[in-house]
Amino acid sequence: ITPSREGEEKVWTDAQEALNILLQREREDKSLKPEQDRVTTFKTLATSYIKYVQIFRNLETAYDQIVHPQKRLVIRQVLEGVMGRILELKNDMVTLENSEYHYFDDILQDLKLPPEHIEIPIPRYFIKEKLKALQEREKFLTQILFHAGLQTQKPVKSMAFEEAIKTIQVAERARQGRLRATFMKQIYLEEKRERQAKLQGRTGPNPDDAATCIQKIWRGYIQCKKTEKIGEEEMIFLGMCPPPHFQTASTSLLHAREVNALRGEVQERHEQEYQKALVYIKDRLKEMEGLDIKETLQDQIRQCFIEFGETNGFFNFSPLFSFFRITAIWKNRDEGWNFPQERDPELIKEEKREEVEEEIRVQVDELMRQELKNLKLVVDKEKSDEQKKGKKSEKVRAKKGKTRKKNSRTDKDLTPNRTIDSLYKELAEQGLLIRAKTVNLSDYVGEYSYLGTALRQVDVEPMPSLSDVRQLIALYGILPLGSQAVHEKAPLVKAMLLAGPAGVGKKMLVHAICTETGANLFDLSASNIAGKYPGKNGLQMMLHMVFKVAKLLQPSVLWIGDTEKTFYKKVPKAEKEMDPKRLQKILPKFLKALKAEDRVLLVGTTERPFDADLRPFCKVYQKIILIPRPDYASRFVLWKHIILQNGGILTKSLNISCLAKLSDGFTQGHILQAVQTVLSERRILQMTKKPLRAVEFMTSLARQDPVYKEEEETFKAWYAKTPLGKARIKALAESEEAGKEKGKGKAKGKKEASKDKKKK
Incomplete structure (x- = not known):
């Protein structure tokens, strides 16, 4: 860990300097006149956005690698501030362009950056810092589902000793039989050739001619191999093909993983020691300096009474540190004594001294109020004081009465005597709280769109790429849910809609949000809540329990699958018994009650958004993300990723480009199904002798229905409304x-x- 300390510090220092320059430039830009040209304004916002993303990436790396607990606290504050600023800039760009998708091709060229550098990283501390709690919650949920019969473990068949011996004997006899059959077949073929040669009266070939023929074939084979090897080396040199053993983990990578694991242990140990030191040093400061602080504060307040004659209100003497003042503490601080990067006691004393002053200040204020009251009693009559108190108490009572009337039914606690564990258990048993699948956002594979800016310049609206969709999910879903500070200060997003054809990965993105943030997943789909908690009061109780558990065990995701059913224009006869529109009127009220400190996100997914009544639909979902089918570049990457993920091997015999072209119109789900159909266990075992070919996937792909142009145009027309x-x-x-x-x-x-x- 220690050899890389200088590199970690440099990453932090560089990010801090870049942030200072960027903030100074923003202050100068605010002093100038507002820009009227939209293109220039967007370019300014986009440039700042890209630079903030670079700073974000560096700060996230520094926070993950530095082991000093106090430095990590400072970096954490800056990191969350940068995340919030990125979301603010994103909101400004959406307002300016009236579009959720933006294209930075020309700006990336000017900054000489590849598209990978604007990918929003998912901070690792979202999961790392609450891993134990998540594991315990997962264990608790597994027990609930198992006892409720909603999840069954696969039974392990026990086998008797005699039965096991019999099975082994049968398998061994079958193996010997296959070998014997192969041997007898070879003998039969040799005898057959000899008989045919005798009947035809042919004699064997001349040995010299046979040797020459063999030599020609062998030399041709060797030369072909050499030519192929030269071609492969040339393609590797040009960067067109990966080097051999590219997928295998190198020794340096394995060593880096070990160092990361060890670093995590050191971070956890230092954090525990730091938390203990906070309590110990605070108690010591109270004992050693508490009386002096108390006397100093009393003298200051008395002096205020004498000089200004203040009768109400008190000054705040606690110092206010700005962010740059905090970071400046570390800039020129000598840490030669702190080689293992443990806590700094002097900084803890400075920090805790402020807290001790604030706590003592509360006590001093109470004493000084009493002293002030005694002084006023000497001057004023006691009756006047009582009358004033009576008036104030009446006003307070009136205010309390008003606030009670204002409280709506959604704010009332309908389950005051129940524990959170009992509510959690009931929701899990009813199937409303479900287990999220372990899917990372990086598994949603898609390539960047390189022609977006060029198409918009000629007034052609480009279709967004899967990379753009991935960015929006990270910005609107993962970052706010993962960080409390970001959720409270950034533009608040309470509900998000994912609309697109079947198979584009909408449900996968919902599970990815839960996986990356450790969020609970509640299923409020019309088909899932049908028949549960009947009646108006039952529906009220169900939503109350869901929102209560979601808030207390935040972050949480409320998912409504096929959400167009909740907002049907006209309910089909076959679905009238299900009552799919149960949530239409009551859901907006509960969403309105959500506050900035509640990390709860409603996510709806739909394949047919045009079946819903548009006005209430858009009123609930403030962010609507239209997910298209994958383009050629994304399909090319998808075929590679899915084949490797399912145990396939990529060779020259497999033309990925051909697959990407022929699969135009098909979604990720179609490609996944085609690959899983072809790559059976038997086909995977044959792969070393029989490499994969593109034609094998075509049969399975041809049996599926693609996304036709008419369907895509329907989605575009709906989104335009x-x-x-x-x-x-x-x-x-x-x-x-x-x-x-x-x-x-x-x-x-x-x-x-x-x-x-x-x-x-």
């Missing part, structure tokens, strides 16, 4: 009109100039 889609169309129309007016002005100017020339 959403609030953001309407705003985008309106903005484009205004820009076109402005362009036409400019063109008319130029043409008019040219005509007048030509008339003047003729007159002259």
Whole structure:
């Protein structure tokens, strides 16, 4: 760990300097006049966004690697501040362009950055710092589901000793029989060749001719192998193909994993020692300096009474440290004595001295209020004081009465006498609280769109790529749910809709949000809540329990699958008994009651959003993400990823580019199903002798229905009716009109100039 300490410190220092420069530039930009040109304004916002993402990546790396507990606290504050600023800039760009998707091709070229550098990283501390609690919760949920009969463990068949011997004997006899059959077949073929040769009267070939033939074939084979090897080396040199053993983990990578595991242990140990030191040093400060602090504060307040005659209100003497003042503490601090990077006692004393002052200040304020009251009693009459108190108490009672009336039914606790464990258990047994699948956001594979800016410049709206979708899920779902500070200070997103054709990975993204943040997953789909908690009161109780558990055990994700059913224009006859619109009226009330400190996110998924009533639909889901089918670049990456994930081996015989072209119109789900159909256990065992070919996947792919152009156009037409889609169309129309007016002005100017020339 210690040899890399200088590198970690450098990452932190570089990020801090870049942040200082960026903040100074933003202050200067605010002092200037607001920019009228949308293109220039977007470029400014996008450049700041990209630079903040770079700082975010460096700070996340530094926070994960540094073991000093107090430094990590400072970096954590900066890291959360940067995350919040990224979300603010994203919100500004959405407001400016009236679109959730943005394209930075030209800006990335100017900054000389690859698209990977604007990928939003998922902070590792989201899961690492609460891993034990998540493991205990997972164990508790498994026990509940098992006892409720919702999850059954696979039974292990026990076998008697005699039966095991019999099974082994049968398998061994079968193996010997296959070997004997192969041997007898070879003998039969040799005898058959001899008989045919005798009947035809042929003699064997000349030995010299046979040797020459063998030599020609062997030399040709060797030369082909050499040519192939030279071609492979050339492609590796050019970077067109990965080197051999590219997928295998190197020794340096294995060593890095060991160091990371050891670093985590050191971080945990230092954090525990730091927390103990906080309590111990605070108690010592109270004992040693408490009386002096108390006397000093009393003298200061008495002096205020004498000089200013203040009768109400008290000054706050606790010092206020700005962020840069905190980071400046570490900039020139000598840490030669602290080689293992443990806690710094002097900094703990400075920090805890402020807390001790604040605690003692509360006691001093109470004493000084009493002293002030005694002074006022000397001057004023006691009756006047009692009358004032009576008036104040009446006002307080009136205010309390008003607040009680204002409280709605959603704020009432309908289960005051029940523990959170009992509510958690009931929701799990009812199937409303489910286990999230372990899926990382990085598993949602997709390539960056390289032509977005070029298409928008010619007034063509590009289809977003899967990489863009992944970015939005990280920004709107994972970062706010993972960090309490980010959720409270960044633009609040309470509900998000994922709309797109079947198989584009909507449910996978829901599970990825839960996996990356350690969130609970509640299933409020119409099909899942049908028949549960019947009646109006039952529905009220169900949502109360769900939201109560979701808030107390945050972060939490409330998922509504096929959410268009909750907002049906007209309920089909076959689904009337299910009552799919139960949540339509009551759900917005519970969402409205969510506050910034409640890390609860509603996520809806739909394949047919056009079946829903648009106005209440868009009123609930403030963020609507339209997920398209994958483009060629994403399909190329997907085929590789899914084949390797399912045990396949990529060779030259398998033309991935051909698969990507022929699978145009098919989704990730179609590709996954085709790969799983082909790569059976038997086919995987044959792979070393019989490499995979593209034609094998075509049969399975051809049996599935792709996403046709008509369906894609239907989704586009529906999205154009959403609030953001309407705003985008309106903005484009205004820009076109402005362009036409400019063109008319130029043409008019040219005509007048030509008339003047003729007159002259």
